[in-house]
Amino acid sequence: MVKQERAARTRQALVQAAAEVFAQDSFALASLNSISKKAGVSNGALHFHFESKQALARAVEDEAAVVVRTIAGPAPADGPNPLQRLIDATHALMGRLDRDVVVRAGFELGNDLPRRDGAVDLRGVWQGWVEEVLRDAEREGVLAEGVSAADASVAVVAATVGFELLGADDRTWMSPATIMQFWDLLLPRLAAADGLGRLVSGGTPVTASGRA
Numbered sequence: 001m002v003k004q005e006r007a008a009r010t011r012q013a014l015v016q017a018a019a020e021v022f023a024q025d026s027f028a029l030a031s032l033n034s035i036s037k038k039a040g041v042s043n044g045a046l047h048f049h050f051e052s053k054q055a056l057a058r059a060v061e062d063e064a065a066v067v068v069r070t071i072a073g074p075a076p077a078d079g080p081n082p083l084q085r086l087i088d089a090t091h092a093l094m095g096r097l098d099r100d101v102v103v104r105a106g107f108e109l110g111n112d113l114p115r116r117d118g119a120v121d122l123r124g125v126w127q128g129w130v131e132e133v134l135r136d137a138e139r140e141g142v143l144a145e146g147v148s149a150a151d152a153s154v155a156v157v158a159a160t161v162g163f164e165l166l167g168a169d170d171r172t173w174m175s176p177a178t179i180m181q182f183w184d185l186l187l188p189r190l191a192a193a194d195g196l197g198r199l200v201s202g203g204t205p206v207t208a209s210g211r212a
Helices: 002-025 032-039 043-049 053-071 082-099 101-112 122-139 149-167 176-190
Strands: none
Touching: 002 032, 002 043, 002 053, 002 101, 032 043, 032 053, 053 082, 053 101, 053 122, 082 101, 082 122, 082 149, 082 176, 101 122, 122 149, 149 176
């Protein structure tokens, strides 16, 4: 049991170190030696857990995907309406991108690596969820008159992916203030008038608590 726990800690340290090196140097320039050094383990220990740099990248992407799928999860039975869920998830995702290097590196690896069999397309996961939530909003009648789920999805996905990309160099793009400004600008055009006043552009308290 002690050996298993030690192995799990070593593996996690390697994933964390790989994410930090990938985020700083890019996948192409990152070396296994720099990753093992940052993790505080030998090259032999690294190769025991991961056969290649590609395998490490896959582990980073997989761990990031768990976070994204938790944020972009199914609607709870007693949860907020779809638009508030979307607002909250956007704040949660940008918060994790800002403070969690594994999530940030997971997205950035999508720029550095060609699509591989079985690889996780994190932006695709996010896009699919946004489209689904906005279809829910359309069915529930909480979108503004004349606004379709398809059109709204284009705007939200383009903006949020843009925040993620720009935020790699300037974290203010992923700040709560920036995301709130975005929703303050978009919601009057997106939301039905009778529900607009109940939407919280800064996210609900569960978002502020960092649950996601």
